[in-house]
Amino acid sequence: MTIKEPRSSQPLAVNLLKTVAYVLGSVLLFVAIAMAASAIVSVFYAEYETAMWIAISAGITALFGYTTRRLVPRPRSITVKQGFATVGLAWFVFSIFGALPYLLSGAIPNISDAVFETASGFTTTGASILADPSLLPKGISFWRALTQWLGGMGVIVLGVAILPLLGTGGMQLARAESPGPTPDRLTPRFQGTAKRLWIIYAIITVIEMGFLSVGDMTGFQAVIHSLTTMSTGGFGTEATSIAGFSNYTKWVITFFMFVAGVSFALHFRAWSKPVEYWKNSEFRLYGLIIVGAIVIVAGGLLGGDLEPLTAVRDAIFNTISLVTTTGFWSTDFGQWRPALQIMVVGLMFLGGMAGSTAGGMKTFRIGVLSKAAFADLRRLVHPRGIFVTRFGGKRVSDPVIEAVQSYFLFYMFLFMTSTFLLAFIDANLSEDLDLITATTAVAASIGNIGPGLGEVGPAGNYAGLPDLAKWLLSSLMIVGRLEIFPVLVLFTKDLWRR
Amino acid sequence: MRIIIVGAGAVGSYLAERLSAEGQDVVVIEYDEKRATQLQESIDALVLTGNGASKHLLEEAEADKSDLLIAVSNSDGANVLACFTATELGTKTTIARIEDPELREGADRLGVDVVIDPSATTAEELVRIVGIGGASEVIPFADGKLVMVGGIVSPNAAITDGPLRDLRIRQAEWGWVLAALVRDGRTIVAHGDTVVRAGDHALLMTTDDRVAEATRILGLKRRNLDRAIIMGGTRLAELTADAMSEAGVSVVIVEEDMDRCSDLASHHPQALVICGDPTDPDVLGDLDLGPKDVAIGLTGWDEVNLLGCLVAKASGAGMAISRFNRISYVGLLSGLGIDAAVSSRLMAASAILRFVRKGKVEQVATFSDTDAEALEIEVSAGSEACNKTLFDLNLPIGVIIGGISRDGTTFVPDGSTVVRSGDHIIFFSLPRDIEESIALFTA
Numbered sequence: 001m002t003i004k005e006p007r008s009s010q011p012l013a014v015n016l017l018k019t020v021a022y023v024l025g026s027v028l029l030f031v032a033i034a035m036a037a038s039a040i041v042s043v044f045y046a047e048y049e050t051a052m053w054i055a056i057s058a059g060i061t062a063l064f065g066y067t068t069r070r071l072v073p074r075p076r077s078i079t080v081k082q083g084f085a086t087v088g089l090a091w092f093v094f095s096i097f098g099a100l101p102y103l104l105s106g107a108i109p110n111i112s113d114a115v116f117e118t119a120s121g122f123t124t125t126g127a128s129i130l131a132d133p134s135l136l137p138k139g140i141s142f143w144r145a146l147t148q149w150l151g152g153m154g155v156i157v158l159g160v161a162i163l164p165l166l167g168t169g170g171m172q173l174a175r176a177e178s179p180g181p182t183p184d185r186l187t188p189r190f191q192g193t194a195k196r197l198w199i200i201y202a203i204i205t206v207i208e209m210g211f212l213s214v215g216d217m218t219g220f221q222a223v224i225h226s227l228t229t230m231s232t233g234g235f236g237t238e239a240t241s242i243a244g245f246s247n248y249t250k251w252v253i254t255f256f257m258f259v260a261g262v263s264f265a266l267h268f269r270a271w272s273k274p275v276e277y278w279k280n281s282e283f284r285l286y287g288l289i290i291v292g293a294i295v296i297v298a299g300g301l302l303g304g305d306l307e308p309l310t311a312v313r314d315a316i317f318n319t320i321s322l323v324t325t326t327g328f329w330s331t332d333f334g335q336w337r338p339a340l341q342i343m344v345v346g347l348m349f350l351g352g353m354a355g356s357t358a359g360g361m362k363t364f365r366i367g368v369l370s371k372a373a374f375a376d377l378r379r380l381v382h383p384r385g386i387f388v389t390r391f392g393g394k395r396v397s398d399p400v401i402e403a404v405q406s407y408f409l410f411y412m413f414l415f416m417t418s419t420f421l422l423a424f425i426d427a428n429l430s431e432d433l434d435l436i437t438a439t440t441a442v443a444a445s446i447g448n449i450g451p452g453l454g455e456v457g458p459a460g461n462y463a464g465l466p467d468l469a470k471w472l473l474s475s476l477m478i479v480g481r482l483e484i485f486p487v488l489v490l491f492t493k494d495l496w497r498r
Numbered sequence: 499m500r501i502i503i504v505g506a507g508a509v510g511s512y513l514a515e516r517l518s519a520e521g522q523d524v525v526v527i528e529y530d531e532k533r534a535t536q537l538q539e540s541i542d543a544l545v546l547t548g549n550g551a552s553k554h555l556l557e558e559a560e561a562d563k564s565d566l567l568i569a570v571s572n573s574d575g576a577n578v579l580a581c582f583t584a585t586e587l588g589t590k591t592t593i594a595r596i597e598d599p600e601l602r603e604g605a606d607r608l609g610v611d612v613v614i615d616p617s618a619t620t621a622e623e624l625v626r627i628v629g630i631g632g633a634s635e636v637i638p639f640a641d642g643k644l645v646m647v648g649g650i651v652s653p654n655a656a657i658t659d660g661p662l663r664d665l666r667i668r669q670a671e672w673g674w675v676l677a678a679l680v681r682d683g684r685t686i687v688a689h690g691d692t693v694v695r696a697g698d699h700a701l702l703m704t705t706d707d708r709v710a711e712a713t714r715i716l717g718l719k720r721r722n723l724d725r726a727i728i729m730g731g732t733r734l735a736e737l738t739a740d741a742m743s744e745a746g747v748s749v750v751i752v753e754e755d756m757d758r759c760s761d762l763a764s765h766h767p768q769a770l771v772i773c774g775d776p777t778d779p780d781v782l783g784d785l786d787l788g789p790k791d792v793a794i795g796l797t798g799w800d801e802v803n804l805l806g807c808l809v810a811k812a813s814g815a816g817m818a819i820s821r822f823n824r825i826s827y828v829g830l831l832s833g834l835g836i837d838a839a840v841s842s843r844l845m846a847a848s849a850i851l852r853f854v855r856k857g858k859v860e861q862v863a864t865f866s867d868t869d870a871e872a873l874e875i876e877v878s879a880g881s882e883a884c885n886k887t888l889f890d891l892n893l894p895i896g897v898i899i900g901g902i903s904r905d906g907t908t909f910v911p912d913g914s915t916v917v918r919s920g921d922h923i924i925f926f927s928l929p930r931d932i933e934e935s936i937a938l939f940t941a
Binding site for chain 1: 500518521523524525535542543544828
């Protein structure tokens, strides 16, 4: 009993990088398996050369993953702080590995473009540098959709679900990766929860495939669009997104976009008891926001020269697509009248429920933020009154409120500084971009939506931006997907100090 | 295994942490919201807030599907009620901490399957440590016939003289086996070519009549302790005072609170009760401490226990034992004058792990500075190990057999010993090999 515990003799930074390497090693194996699946799809469509390049990418990724996993010892334990930083760093690295199939196959030869497309994939943003995705080889198109599907529920969460990755540390990692402030536990152990979430996610995706394949989509298109709807990604196979498909297809996708914006833990609970949906106050708020937004947008469109039925359908489809941050479009909302375009920008910030695959700020945060603000207002009227912020019948503790408020602050701060940076880059490297393009490109990247307005609107794409701008936006997508803190924590001194 | 723990106090939170790290499905029910939030941050388990005896909450914790409920909140009544409700709902086994001995009677009729009292077991352990005087652990197995003695190997101890293989030949006249060493925080399972060094924390298994040889080979200085200075007036202190008096050791209790002192004096007439600060050198100085005195820090605060022990050691006490709540202290504060440490958390873990392990596990012992465990298990008929010699058994590398109890006789086995069904095997195992080794002895 009198033996001294050895103190870690390594600086924190080294320990942290070791943890990152170990986690990456494991996660890259999954990425490699997904690449291999895409190679098989390529073979199926007789694209042998593409298949070979994707397979080589898979090989490189697997080799790298395997060696790091062998070389780096399994870290003993991970603190909350380290978990955040690990996830932040890991996402940047595997976005680069994910670009290999594009680069090697020659589908996207420029490295900035390829990394942009991959980051846009894993983060379920759906912004693209491609003018016409229908020209891509099938295997590459499949890989593109698969990155979104993996990124939707989270590659690290998948790692936790399948491997007992890092024991307790896995929980800290998965927490940093899961959208929303507090992950809902379906089982006592996080591994069980992660498994259930992935299973329900996969099941709903397959159901959507079934519905889509009986419409006017080909089997391949149904698979791709299901993968990218459920992840609220928005990559498609056509240059015109969903605009060219039948009304049936549009309604199916509308429904599943709505479903993808709902917490998957809630889907799991409500599977046998649908009334659980209605009992959930975040779900009710989510529904309310969507209905309210649809009413406003539809009102605006009905005043135009569109047929009423088309106007309402366009309003419903595009509003849900924007609020859930999917980024599909059924009509070029860049052509809408200016007031509605401002509405579009506003919708980009909302996002779906916490625990869904959607980006944005999340309904939970919006609810808490407005309730806390209202409580502050009442405090002014009754200086001695005690006001407790409640959400869903439960008290929201002060640390949670503070975290939500600082999240909002960081989100807006990041939005404004990045817009400025993007405008600055553009002014120096290419012709000036208009304000609308710069603001919406940033908002659509942080919020993981995809298309913005102006040059990067539904009819355009991100190819025209300078390389530096693409790297900036790729980073913003990752920052947005991981909900800011895991990345920002990398820039704090405390993390790197011993 | 699905386990519900009611109460996230010192014992409850330690159990939750240990069991969830082991991979069990743990649900903790804690009344205090702040504590619940804190625990949820640090462990991979579901933490519910509320009264652990409430039917509603136990239903939410899925008591009907749970294998074990451990009620270790600070209220005896709430613990019994939680067990009662859980049994009604269908939990298989319930364990309650009941401190008041009068409440224990009839608890089985209220759905409590096992009653534990970590304070009482800690008091017993303290008496054993003081009885041997020099060891840091004394853990009895097989109804006390086999003993695991732990201690810090002193320089020039006989056991440091060459690899264990040679030592076995030189020390062949009595049965002993060195189970493991903890060196610089790492646990080393002993093998033939292991060389023991001074300063290692050694765990040695022997029969109860050979404890003297065991302490000698480890170079432990045996002290004939005849007076215990107990610091603090906690329940554990009271239980220890009674047990010490019974064992013939005279007892001094030092407690700061005057009212508490008069209570103690009236309940324990055999003990000398001193009212004063146990960390005050003057108070301890008045007691004329000498090498036959043992100072035992049993207040509720780790820092007071530590400081009191250090002051006592500096004032001449022969030995100092401290109780720590924070187990990490035990390893960190070594060499500072604390000769042994006890913890009611570890005692509780030992008492409960038996029900978590599969197979006919009779007893589990846990240690403060290693996650390894010593287990006593009954060999089932038809198990893989049956009728094989230990040599042929192919034990995992992190496992060592320390003793066998068979038909009332106990012995330390060697490679040629044949395992029979019904044997009680005592073995030491690293955490990763525990499951595999239990499987060997279970049909």
